[in-house]
Structures are given as structure tokens and as C-alpha cells.
Amino acid sequence: MNSREGFAGWYRNRFVWVAAILAVTAGAVVLTNSAGSEAEPADLRAQIMTRMRTTLEQADPGQHNHAGHNTQQAATTAAAKPTVICGVRVYGYEPAEVTTLADVRTVYGFHLCGVAEQKRPWDWAVKLAGPVIMDMSSQPPGIQVVEATADVMFVDRLREMFPERYAELALKEALAESEMADLRRRYDAAAGL
Incomplete structure (x- = not known):
């Protein structure tokens, strides 16, 4: 040879x-899930994602408004509520051992939302994005985004708010490719594109 x-x-x-x-x-x-533990029932994670997405899309955009974005600029009139279309990723939830959505108290994840105005392409849409904590024990669920302040940098603030195992994921991972594709499809439909 x-x-x-x-x-x-x-x-x-x-x-x-x-x-x-x-x-x-x-x-x-x-x-395994992204936290490295044994996979939980697939439907629980899907239920959490659906609840996160629905909560963010139904909330007043100001509730998850951050990083200087002003979603009111996207409204065509003062009375018009803009349509918000979101994609989410679940990094984890507490208590981690629960098996039903009703027992989930806190969710740590990521959100990317676009304010869908008629005929406005995704690239020009007002967007809200970043790590998010949802308090599932309140009705409606509470939304808390991670923001830098004048005194605290974003990474430091993230580490203050998120448990270490989820903070590390938040620094590396955003939306899954399939979730991003679904977000873009739903955004285009809402914007009439």
C-alpha cells in the first residue's frame, strides 16, 4: 500500500x-438539559416556554422594556397597543425538582421580542432582548430583566440576579435556532409581511 x-x-x-x-x-x-441534569419531562419545559412567551407577549412592553428602547415610539397612535412577538429560552427553574407547571416558582431564561408594526421588516423592528427572570408565583407572572446600571456592569448585575449555573448559560446562549426561526415566522405574519 x-x-x-x-x-x-x-x-x-x-x-x-x-x-x-x-x-x-x-x-x-x-x-440532558442545558443545566446538565437529567432531562425533565419534555412537556414541562415546553409548558414553561409557552407560559413565558405568552406572558411576555401579553405584557405591556414597558414591563420588559430595557436597554434604552422606547416601545411607545413603535405605536402608531397613543391608544394603539403594539403587537409584541417573542422567542424564549429556558435556562432553568426553581424549585428544580418539580414536575408540574403549577409548582414552578421562578424561571431563569432569555427573551427576544420584536414589536410588530404593519409592513415593518424584522431588521427595523424595535426589539427587547436579554436574560429574564419570571416570578411564576404571581398573577400575572412578574418580569424582571437584567440591566446594567450607572454603578454596576451588565455581567456583574447578571451574576447578582441569576444562580451561578444559569448565569454561565446566560453569558453563552440565547435562542435556539428553531425558536429563532419560529419567532421570525410569527413576527412576519403579525407584521403582514
């Missing part, structure tokens, strides 16, 4: 190894 045949064999086998590694990695991702 010459060196060229050896290289071709290695090259073909490399794809087999890459495929095997990807299959094992994908299996591990399915078995």
Missing part, C-alpha cells in the same frame, strides 16, 4: 469517526 492509498483510507474512516462522535454527542444532548 502506498502513502496515497493509506491517506484515502484514513480520509474515508475519518468521516465514520466524525459521524459516530456526532451521534454520541446528539444522544447526550437529548438525555
Whole structure:
């Protein structure tokens, strides 16, 4: 066997190894959530995401307004309430051992919302985004966003507000690709695009 045949064999086998590694990695991702613990019932996480999304979309935009955005600029009249379309990611919730939505007290996550004005493309929409804490024990759920202040930088404020395991995720992860695609589809429909 010459060196060229050896290289071709290695090259073909490399794809087999890459495929095997990807299959094992994908299996591990399915078995664990982003916090690294055993996967909870899939429907609970989906229920939390739905509750977060609904709460953010139904709230007055000022309740999750931050970073200097003024959503009232997006309203066409003073009486018009802008349509808000949100995508969310759940980093985790407390108590972590609960199995029903009714028992969830606090949710730590991320939100990206766009204010959908008619015929305004996503790239030009007023957006609200960042790590968010939702108090699920109140009705409606309370919304608290992470903001820097004159005295405290964003990262420091995030670490003050989020448990360490969720703060680390918040520094690295935003919306999943599928959630972002769904957000854009729903935004375009709401904006009449």
C-alpha cells in the first residue's frame, strides 16, 4: 500500500469517526438539559416556554422594556397597543425538582421580542432582548430583566440576579435556532409581511 492509498483510507474512516462522535454527542444532548441534569419531562419545559412567551407577549412592553428602547415610539397612535412577538429560552427553574407547571416558582431564561408594526421588516423592528427572570408565583407572572446600571456592569448585575449555573448559560446562549426561526415566522405574519 502506498502513502496515497493509506491517506484515502484514513480520509474515508475519518468521516465514520466524525459521524459516530456526532451521534454520541446528539444522544447526550437529548438525555440532558442545558443545566446538565437529567432531562425533565419534555412537556414541562415546553409548558414553561409557552407560559413565558405568552406572558411576555401579553405584557405591556414597558414591563420588559430595557436597554434604552422606547416601545411607545413603535405605536402608531397613543391608544394603539403594539403587537409584541417573542422567542424564549429556558435556562432553568426553581424549585428544580418539580414536575408540574403549577409548582414552578421562578424561571431563569432569555427573551427576544420584536414589536410588530404593519409592513415593518424584522431588521427595523424595535426589539427587547436579554436574560429574564419570571416570578411564576404571581398573577400575572412578574418580569424582571437584567440591566446594567450607572454603578454596576451588565455581567456583574447578571451574576447578582441569576444562580451561578444559569448565569454561565446566560453569558453563552440565547435562542435556539428553531425558536429563532419560529419567532421570525410569527413576527412576519403579525407584521403582514
